[in-house]
Every structure is written in structure tokens, then in C-alpha cells.
Amino acid sequence: MDQTKKFAIIGVGGYIAVRHLKAIKDTHNVLLASLDRADSVGIIDSYFPDSHFFVEYERFDRHIDKLRRAGTQIDYVSICSPNYLHDSHIRFALRSGANAICEKPLVLNPWNIDALQEIEAESGKKISNILQLRLHPVLIDLKKRMDEKVPDKKFDIDLTYITSRGNWYFTSWKGELQKSGGIATNIGIHFFDILIWIFGGVQQNIVHVMQSNKASGFLELEKARVRWFLSIDASDLPAAVKENGKRTYRSISMNEQEIEFSEGFTDLHTKSYEEILAGRGFGMMESKASIETAYVIRNASPVGLKGDYHKLCKTALK
Numbered sequence: 001m002d003q004t005k006k007f008a009i010i011g012v013g014g015y016i017a018v019r020h021l022k023a024i025k026d027t028h029n030v031l032l033a034s035l036d037r038a039d040s041v042g043i044i045d046s047y048f049p050d051s052h053f054f055v056e057y058e059r060f061d062r063h064i065d066k067l068r069r070a071g072t073q074i075d076y077v078s079i080c081s082p083n084y085l086h087d088s089h090i091r092f093a094l095r096s097g098a099n100a101i102c103e104k105p106l107v108l109n110p111w112n113i114d115a116l117q118e119i120e121a122e123s124g125k126k127i128s129n130i131l132q133l134r135l136h137p138v139l140i141d142l143k144k145r146m147d148e149k150v151p152d153k154k155f156d157i158d159l160t161y162i163t164s165r166g167n168w169y170f171t172s173w174k175g176e177l178q179k180s181g182g183i184a185t186n187i188g189i190h191f192f193d194i195l196i197w198i199f200g201g202v203q204q205n206i207v208h209v210m211q212s213n214k215a216s217g218f219l220e221l222e223k224a225r226v227r228w229f230l231s232i233d234a235s236d237l238p239a240a241v242k243e244n245g246k247r248t249y250r251s252i253s254m255n256e257q258e259i260e261f262s263e264g265f266t267d268l269h270t271k272s273y274e275e276i277l278a279g280r281g282f283g284m285m286e287s288k289a290s291i292e293t294a295y296v297i298r299n300a301s302p303v304g305l306k307g308d309y310h311k312l313c314k315t316a317l318k
């Protein structure tokens with residue numbers, strides 16, 4: 001019996017889509033249809049040159065429906081579209097009789113998950129979220145250690161993530177709060193997820209800085225006190241990083257000891273697909289805590305340099 005799964009992908013022209021194309025191919029499945037408003041999608045040729053491609057949602061919708069009526073059911077729809085469209089595209093997948101595999105954030109608002117739960121139950125299909133950092137060996141080991149011990153006091157965590165972006169960012173949908181969810185959601189959601197997953201639920205959520213290109217705050221979790229700083233501003237990069245010509249800096253330290261996880265990112269999307277196809281993917285409820293956290297952050301009033309704030313806040317506010 002042929003075990004090959006049939007995929008469609010929405011947002012195939014996006015930055016993250018190539019990891020999904022690779023994951024579909026690496027898991028020995030096939031991409032039958034793909035959609036993107038932009039037509040600069042030659043990357044498809046490296047993976048699935050026979051995939052039907054559409055730039056109009058209506059024609060893509062019709063094609064998927066025609067396949068189904070002709071006896072070819074799409075098994076999975078991979079969703080790599082802008083954040084604010086995830087909810088709608090998940091609904092499309094389920095209405096089409098397919099399972100949904102969605103990039104982060106699953107949705108922008110916590111209550112969207114409640115509605116999707118009803119649709120998921122009605123459809124009998126599954127909604128899976130890509131939470132690839134949960135599959136990183138270093139972070140899996142750290143979670144096991146945290147699960148096995150009750151600390152005498154909470155760990156001190158410093159999260160710093162600076163990923164430089166040019167002027168294009170603010171013209172694109174990513175620069176619009178209502179479409180992307182802002183900095184905390186757009187570049188921070190996977191870090192919030194992994195910290196909550198490892199150190200427990202949020203007990204306090206304070207925002208110190210909130211600007212269009214950077215944000216910083218404090219999270220008190222069950223087992224940790226987290227000072228976080230997120231930025232797309234190249235001027236926030238450490239001097240050594242700039243001197244080496246790099247534009248990204250990622251650091252998580254625990255009690256002033258660096259958690260080294262810079263390696264091992266290459267195949268995490270493929271591992272995510274393997275887990276989803278085996279029935280072990282991450283569902284909606286596993287995504288909800290980080291979505292709630294990011295929602296609170298973007299709707300909070302920054303308190304400024306008060307309390308336990310990240311060390312980069314001072315320079316970022318100059």
C-alpha cells in the first residue's frame with residue numbers, strides 16, 4: 001500500500017517555506033499544489049517541479065476541490081502565510097478534508113484557538129503547529145533536567161535575540177502590528193514557547209520597552225525569572241558580532257551560564273514533519289500559553305526602566 005502523503009502549501013514564496021518543501025521531500029511525500037501571491041517561486045523546482053502553482057487563492061481553492069472530487073484527497077496543507085492569515089488558512093485546510101501544519105504563531109489571539117478546537121473536532125482532522133525548538137536535543141535535555149528537580153530558588157534567565165532587518169521589514173506585513181502581532185510575536189513566539197515549556201507557566205508578565213523595532217520585558221515562570229530582549233535593530237548587536245560581519249545574535253543564559261544550542265537547527269523542520277506524520281505532533285493547546293503571553297505583551301503599557309529589566313534596555317532607549 002502506498003504510504004505517500006499528498007501535500008499542498010500556502011505561502012510557498014515565503015522565507016520559511018523552503019524548510020517545509022525540504023521536510024515534505026525528506027519524508028518521501030509529494031506536493032501537488034502550492035499558492036503564493038508572489039510568483040518568484042523558482043525554489044519549487046529544486047523539490048517539486050510538477051506541483052501546480054497558483055497566485056490566486058480562488059483558483060487554488062477550486063483546484064483542491066477538483067482534486068478531491070476526482071478522488072485525489074490532499075492529506076496535509078502546510079501553512080506558511082502571513083501570521084494574520086493562519087486562522088483562515090487552517091479553516092480552509094480542514095474544510096478541504098485535510099490536516100493542517102501551521103508555522104508559528106498558530107494564531108494571533110488566544111480566543112481563536114477555542115474556535116478552531118470546535119472546527120477540528122467537527123472535521124475529524126488535526127491541526128499541528130511547528131514548534132521545532134522543542135525537538136532540539138540540547139533543549140530536550142534541559143527540560144528533562146528541570147522536570148526531574150525542584151529548584152531551591154528560581155533560575156535567572158537572560159534571553160537576547162537580535163536579528164537585523166532592513167527597511168523592507170516595515171513596508172511588509174511584518175511591520176504592521178495587526179498583521180504580524182509585532183516584534184514579540186513575530187520573532188519572539190518560539191522563545192516564549194520554549195521557556196514556558198521548560199520552566200513552567202507564566203506567573204507575572206511585565207513589559208519594559210515596546211517599540212516598532214525592539215521590545216523587552218520580564219517574565220516570572222514557575223521555575224525561572226526571565227529577562228528578555230528582542231530586536232531587529234542592527235545597532236543593538238554586540239560589537240564583536242558586528243566586527244565579524246554577522247547580523248544575528250542569539251543567547252540564552254541560565255544563572256549566567258550560556259545554554260549553547262547554536263548547532264542542530266538544520267533539520268528541525270524535517271523532524272517536526274516526522275513527528276506529525278507519526279501522530280506525535282504539537283497541537284493547539286501546546287501552543288496556547290505562548291500565544292497568550294505574546295498577546296499580553298503587545299497589549300501592555302511599558303513601565304520603562306523599573307524593576308528587573310534586561311541590561312540592553314538602557315542602551316536601547318538612548
